[in-house]
Amino acid sequence: MPEKRGLALQLGATHAYAPGEAVETIRELTSGGVELAVEAVGSPTVMAECLTAVARGGTVVSVGLPAPDRVLEVPALAFAGEGKSLLGSYMGDAIPRRDIPRFLDLWRAGLMPVERMHAPCL
Numbered sequence: 001m002p003e004k005r006g007l008a009l010q011l012g013a014t015h016a017y018a019p020g021e022a023v024e025t026i027r028e029l030t031s032g033g034v035e036l037a038v039e040a041v042g043s044p045t046v047m048a049e050c051l052t053a054v055a056r057g058g059t060v061v062s063v064g065l066p067a068p069d070r071v072l073e074v075p076a077l078a079f080a081g082e083g084k085s086l087l088g089s090y091m092g093d094a095i096p097r098r099d100i101p102r103f104l105d106l107w108r109a110g111l112m113p114v115e116r117m118h119a120p121c122l
C-alpha cells in the first residue's frame with residue numbers, strides 16, 4: 001500500500017518499494033541480496049519473494065500469519081544449495097515481562113511512535 005510505504009520512509013526506513021519492484025531493486029542495490037529479510041504480511045507470495053531477495057546464506061524471518069489453507073511453494077534448492085534459512089516468529093517471539101518495559105521506554109522517548117504505526121483493520 002503506497003501510504004504504508006510512505007509512512008515507513010517517514011519513520012526511518014531507507015527504502016520502500018512496491019511488491020512488483022522490490023526483489024529486483026533489492027538485489028541490484030545490494031549486489032546480490034540482503035542478509036536478512038522480514039516478511040510481515042502473512043503472504044506466501046511475499047515469503048517466496050523474500051527468499052529470492054536474500055543472498056546466499058541469507059535468512060528470512062516470517063512474522064506475518066497466513067491463512068491456514070495457504071501454501072508456500074519455493075525452490076527446494078534455496079535451502080541446501082544456497083544455504084538460505086526461513087524462520088517463523090510467533091507473536092514476535094516476545095518475552096512480555098522483558099519487552100513491554102523496553103517498548104514503553106522507546107515510546108516515551110519518542111523513538112517508537114506506536115500511534116502512527118497502528119493501522120485499523122480494513
